[in-house]
Amino acid sequence: xxxxxxxxxxxxxxxxxxxxxxxxxxxxxxxxxxxxxxxxxxxxxxxxxxxxxxxxxxxxxxxxxxxxxxxxxxxxxxxxxxxxxxxxxxxxxxxxxxxxxxxxxxxxxxxxxxxxxxxxxxxxxxxxxxxxxxxxxxxxxxx
Numbered sequence: 685x686x687x688x689x690x691x692x693x694x695x696x697x698x699x700x701x702x703x704x705x706x707x708x709x710x711x712x713x714x715x716x717x718x719x720x721x722x723x724x725x726x727x728x729x730x731x732x733x734x735x736x737x738x739x740x741x742x743x744x745x746x747x748x749x750x751x752x753x754x755x756x757x758x759x760x761x762x763x764x765x766x767x768x769x770x771x772x773x774x775x776x777x778x779x780x781x782x783x784x785x786x787x788x789x790x791x792x793x794x795x796x797x798x799x800x801x802x803x804x805x806x807x808x809x810x811x812x813x814x815x816x817x818x819x820x821x822x823x824x825x826x827x
Contacts, residue, residue: 700751705732
């Protein structure tokens, strides 16, 4: 998924689903610019933020919140990576993607067939390409 983002050094990236912070650290190690990551579970967000700061990843910013909404205050992003399966691309993420930016996202219902998609933003629409079957945890939302 990281490779499919096709990021260049200095690109601003949004990650949905921080978890432990591992993916954000990988992006930082690859020399990306500022990395913004959103985690819905407060304890995971807090632990990841502490871990990443302790390890010196000052370019990684963690927010506790509903990833469906992204992090609009920091948009646009050259890359957005989603680490949980959702049935359709959340419109706020499309809006926050820079022109020519790439979105890597697993699409499909929980416990059903899911497929990894890579989208490139062209004007006001996304050009997509499927990259095969995957199995991800479901995308969690605040209700």
